[in-house]
Amino acid sequence: MSRGRIAHVAVLGAGSIGVGFAVAFAAHGVPVVLWDPFPEALDRARTDLHRRLRLLADHGLAPGQAAPVRTVESVEEAASDAALVQECAPERVEVKRELLAAAATVVPAVPLASATSAILPSRIAEGMPAEAAARVLVAHPANPPYLLPVVELVPGPTTVPEVVRRADEVFRGAGMHPVLVHREVEGFVLNRLQGAVLREAYCLVRDGVASVADVDEVVRSALGRRWSVTGPFETADLNTRGGIASHADKLGPAYARMGAERGQHDPWTAELVSRVTAERRRVLPLDDWDRRVLWRDTALAGLTGHWTEIRRADDPAPSSAARDQERP
Numbered sequence: 001m002s003r004g005r006i007a008h009v010a011v012l013g014a015g016s017i018g019v020g021f022a023v024a025f026a027a028h029g030v031p032v033v034l035w036d037p038f039p040e041a042l043d044r045a046r047t048d049l050h051r052r053l054r055l056l057a058d059h060g061l062a063p064g065q066a067a068p069v070r071t072v073e074s075v076e077e078a079a080s081d082a083a084l085v086q087e088c089a090p091e092r093v094e095v096k097r098e099l100l101a102a103a104a105t106v107v108p109a110v111p112l113a114s115a116t117s118a119i120l121p122s123r124i125a126e127g128m129p130a131e132a133a134a135r136v137l138v139a140h141p142a143n144p145p146y147l148l149p150v151v152e153l154v155p156g157p158t159t160v161p162e163v164v165r166r167a168d169e170v171f172r173g174a175g176m177h178p179v180l181v182h183r184e185v186e187g188f189v190l191n192r193l194q195g196a197v198l199r200e201a202y203c204l205v206r207d208g209v210a211s212v213a214d215v216d217e218v219v220r221s222a223l224g225r226r227w228s229v230t231g232p233f234e235t236a237d238l239n240t241r242g243g244i245a246s247h248a249d250k251l252g253p254a255y256a257r258m259g260a261e262r263g264q265h266d267p268w269t270a271e272l273v274s275r276v277t278a279e280r281r282r283v284l285p286l287d288d289w290d291r292r293v294l295w296r297d298t299a300l301a302g303l304t305g306h307w308t309e310i311r312r313a314d315d316p317a318p319s320s321a322a323r324d325q326e327r328p
Helices: 016-029 041-058 075-079 094-103 121-123 161-173 190-205 212-238 244-261 270-282 286-314 318-324
Strands: 008-012 032-035 070-071 083-089 113-114 134-139 150-155 176-180
Touching: 008 016, 008 075, 008 094, 016 032, 016 134, 032 075, 041 070, 070 094, 075 094, 083 094, 094 113, 094 121, 121 134, 134 161, 150 161, 161 176, 161 190, 190 212, 212 244, 212 270, 212 286, 244 270
Parallel strands: 008 032, 008 083, 032 070, 083 113, 113 134, 150 176
Antiparallel strands: 134 150
């Protein structure tokens, strides 16, 4: 879907996620109609929108003239003629259901998307008319969505495939990177991965293994930087010349033991490793492994140089290792 074919997106809720979505759409030329029940929230949103659109423009992240963002006083006015309704209300299922049901009465056929972080789409659609329930899905962004363009599309059991396809088109038309979550699970993908890291991070601090600052440093300067280029599966695939199958053979048992320490018993079975390996080999034949490693290193070199400048400006506190070295 080209930008010119998207009439506008209705954003319901002018909190941080609603404003973030409005910025992401407007920066890529998609008009937005923004609603919130509190006039002061809309006043604050206008200021925030201007600042964040300026930030994107200053960093060359807005591809052209920003589209207008109009504020209105009713859900029905926001939703009228919209290409997509994006609900960004607080995490209360009854509020989300009420807003999307109201929007459904004035705009037929279009996706009714919720930005919920954890509520399943089937719960939001529960009790809604069948025609409206068939259009309900989750569109969960990373925060802020104008800088982290992934949006998780999570259909419920009643969501029709055409709605998912149309939502995908709208988000791609706004420069975002939608990913499909094949079945509804609490936390979807992003928060399950984030939760796994946070659970272990808390345990490491609790057990006296590392400080809060040093756990942050490990993620910021190693895991996070590397994953921003390749992601966890590609990182493992490029870790050893034999690819991800070799990585799983060498390190899988150690990871299983670490998980067992936390009461998690999900070893990587041979069948699962074969499935993951097959998907990776479709993306990257082993004959291209050296070329991809060079690409990774080039990307990381650029990121490292950029982050060096940022951290000089930020002047963060030294790690515990550095503090220990300073002690007499």
